[in-house]
Amino acid sequence: MQILDWASLSSTEQQQTLARSPLIGDASVEQGVRDIIEQVSNQGDAALINFNKRFDGVELTELALSTEQINAACARISDNVKQAVAQAVNNIETFHNAQVFNGVDIETQPGVRCELRSEPIERVGLYIPGGTAPLISTVMMLALPAKIAGCEKRVLVSPPPINDAIIYAANVCGITDIFQVGGAQAIAALAFGTESVPNVDKIFGPGNRYVTEAKRLVSQDNRVSVSIDMPAGPSEVLVIADKDANPAFIASDLLSQAEHGVDSQVMLVTDSVNLAEEVNQALTEQLAQLSRKDIAATALECSRSIIVSDMSEAAKVSNLYGPEHLIIQTNAPRDLLKQIRGAGSVFLGAYTPESVGDYASGTNHVLPTYGYSRSVSSLSLADFSRRFTVQELSVQGLQTLGQSVMVLAENELLDAHKNAIAVRLASLQQ
Known part of the structure; x- marks a missing residue:
């Protein structure tokens, strides 16, 4: 990655250094997504079937998975995958069950009773990325809180052919409505509904820039009343590291996000030029071993190492960037945590790789990107409910x-x- 000295950069250059991948700002994406949304809203299932063939190379006559197909997919899953899913499910359920809202009921003055209540969103749509990386973990991150919250209708969509493990995880998490459709067209189907896919009240899930743009557009379309969880687009990570950090650990964390997609971005902020150079060497060595090395290498082209004077300045740079994932590999990570103001999820210490949050620690991995972590929260149980007030005099x-x-x-x-x-x-x- 390119190594830049923060203090030597002008304010304009600093802004450019923290800019996201230019692929995210591609103006052609919006118009292309608008066209897809219109075709789905006008043609329904026919448009979805056509897009499946065009984008995924899969010809289908039925979009919904049958009970027989679900059972067959589950039967093909190995025991080690089942055991891994079980452990992840347990941790995710434990953390999200602890978030159950108990309500507020108080007299603000004699004879004036005010309440804050919560009820589940009735119909939710869960988007699970498939394509180049079938995200089994995202099924658990969305389906489990939806189930705990009590959402009555839980609809899952994912690009065809849907990976067996996605189907298995969905089944374990209580999802029975599974549809073989992905991309912007799946978001449009959840918003408008088709002959097969029911429309929902809120759409959840991360995705590439096309999915993210589709979520934005449908949430602003006055023809439907649908909301979205957050701007959760291409993955990103920022690592704050001091001179004593392990360069191999850092490189592995950077590559774990770079391999998500060519529009992903990874950043290193450190007070040590030597460490930045050692990380670059480790990146070269580890990259060569990856099955998705071409994707990761492209993402690294828009990624940077930033040299700062000390860890306080590192925190300031991180807050300006507002990363989706923030890893703090310093001698006193909890001390630095006090200075963090914008991050979707934070990982403390050398032995807390971002991967644990992606899969099985218990926290949710659906997080705001593009710098929205400065004002938007990570996904939690509350997002699957609506809160309302009651007053009685x-x-x-x-x-x-x-x-x-x-x-x-x-x-x-x-x-x-x-x-x-x-x-x-x-x-x-x-």
């Missing part, structure tokens, strides 16, 4: 609160608001 409550409400309404020139209080108070005096 007694006679005493209205009598003691009413005058203040009328004064405020009068000063806002909203007479009907004031009158809604006045008629009730008047009735109590009769």
Whole structure:
């Protein structure tokens, strides 16, 4: 990776250094995705079947997987995969069960009762990337919190042919509605519905730039009422490392994200030029051994090592970037954690590779990208529910609160608001 000295860069050059891959900003993506959405909304299943053939080279007549197909796929799974899934499921369930919302019920003053309640989103769509990397882990990250939250309809979509392990994980996590369709067309199907694929209230899941753009567009389309979890696009990681960090560990973490896709990005921020050079050497050695080395190598072309004066400046650079994944490999990672303001998920210490969060530690791996981690949270149980408030006033409550409400309404020139209080108070005096 290119090694740059942060202090020697102008403010403009610093911004350019933290810019994402130019593939993400490809203007042609939006128009292409719009065309796909229109075809799906107008042609339904026919468009999906056509896109499956065009983009995935798969000819299908039925988009939904039958019970027989699901059972057959599950029977082909090896015991070691089943055991790995079981351990991951246990940890993910443990962490997400701990997030169950207990509600708020309080009297703000005598006779004025206010509540904050939660209920599950009824219909959710779960997008599982397939393509070059079938993400078995994403099934668990989406399906388990949806199940724990109590979402009644849980629809899973993934590019065909769907990997057996994806189907197995979905089955273990209680998913029965599985559809063989991926890409922007799958997002459009979940938003608009087709003859086979039901429309949903909220769409979850990461994806490439086409999937991410489709999620953005459908969430802003006034023809449907569908929301999305977050801008979760091409993967990215930033590693903060001091001079004592292990360069082989760092290289392995950088490559673990670079191999996701050519539009992925990985960054190293360190106070040691020697470490940056050693990481580059380790990258060369490890890259040669990877089955996806061509993809990772392309991602590295838009990735950089940044040299800073100390770890405090490293934290500032990281906060400016707002990484999806942040790995802190320093002598005192928890001390530096106090300075972090923007990251989707943080990994502390030399023995906490990003891979554990991707698969089985228990935290969720669906995270904001593009710098949105500065204001958008990582996926959690709360995202599968909607929260709403309730208020209830007694006679005493209205009598003691009413005058203040009328004064405020009068000063806002909203007479009907004031009158809604006045008629009730008047009735109590009769």
